[in-house]
Amino acid sequence: MALVRTVPVLAALTGESKPAPKHGKGFRFAKPDTWGEPDAETMQVTDRYGTARTMAWDRTASTCG
Numbered sequence: 721m722a723l724v725r726t727v728p729v730l731a732a733l734t735g736e737s738k739p740a741p742k743h744g745k746g747f748r749f750a751k752p753d754t755w756g757e758p759d760a761e762t763m764q765v766t767d768r769y770g771t772a773r774t775m776a777w778d779r780t781a782s783t784c785g
Contacts, residue, residue, distance in 0.1 A: 747780040 748754045758775035765771050 747777065 746754060747756075755775075756777065759778045760776040761774070763771060763773045
């Protein structure tokens with residue numbers, strides 16, 4: 721028999737009204753002020769597209785919009 725923990729059961733056991741966040745603080749693509757410092761960053765100059773910049777954050781919860 722498998723034990724499945726649900727949010728109401730965990731909330732009742734811990735006394736919390738909502739579960740803890742799973743992926744760190746909120747991150748919204750449309751709001752750069754929520755991004756914080758990236759964990760990894762790279763930049764490459766290309767002949768066709770100019771400068772391509774890539775950033776990555778570890779353990780973030782993304783929200784599109």
